[in-house]
């Protein structure tokens with residue numbers, strides 16, 4: 001699978017990040033569109049929250065102990081709150097339904113510090129955003145940032161209907177100015193944005209950012225395949241087709257050892273089991289969410305060995321230092337983890 005995400009901001013140490021759980025109050029829940037609510041979190045002790053960059057997401061630790069990732073959609077200038085927008089998806093894995101149906105204003109819960117796998121390029125002179133449905137959430141923060149920088153951009157915002165499109169009120173001025181175009185397909189992608197013609201030409205120094213449902217992302221990836229490496233950035237909320245296909249190779253996998261350097265443990269990962277499975281079976285706690293290599297929750301630094309990467313988050317540079325232990329394996333007989 002080609003990794004199209006390339007970020008220019010250094011990743012914080014994942015083990016440090018995992019320790020940085022923030023205790024917050026859910027201050028408000030606001031309806032943004034059909035089945036889409038905004039959830040506003042403030043720190044429980046009234047202190048400013050850690051700063052974040054456009055494109056960041058947080059882990060939300062739900063009352064049933066599941067962890068879900070949601071992109072921050074408020075301005076990165078704000079330190080007094082984090083805002084996420086969540087589409088209630090009954091066909092999903094349950095996180096969005098729990099957010100909508102069980103959380104109430106005033107609830108206290110833990111979230112992670114923000115992490116960014118979808119950062120704006122610092123070298124781009126112009127930015128093209130394509131958002132599908134709830135994929136608009138990180139793009140709202142990114143647009144706030146590029147406007148602050150004074151850099152030109154265009155957002156193609158695709159949704160089924162206006163009723164299912166969040167933030168239309170906030171985008172009104174930009175729509176009138178021509179910086180944002182709306183594309184409603186009423187459920188038939190043939191009526192939607194023509195991706196091939198939209199992405200055929202790449203203006204100089206332009207970077208592309210896209211986020212939305214899996215098939216929508218796959219179509220954009222294919223339509224922009226001719227764009228130069230490093231100019232396309234995306235964030236997935238489900239595993240790509242390529243990742244799912246790779247699961248079929250499980251039977252042919254060979255066992256390998258993992259060394260947890262700081263815990264001084266050596267464990268064997270057999271075929272068909274993940275590194276996370278083996279760690280948990282041996283009493284080692286590890287946070288996971290998607291378990292399919294697209295959310296970044298399990299990102300771990302490795303110190304030696306050669307991982308067989310199977311995520312859709314890390315770019316080539318990051319893969320020299322980090323591995324997603326929920327889905328990746330090892331090409332070398334032993335993989336040494338900084339755990």
Ligand code: FES
Nearest residue numbers: 289291296298326
């Ligand atoms: S748990 Fe999501 S990438 Fe590993």
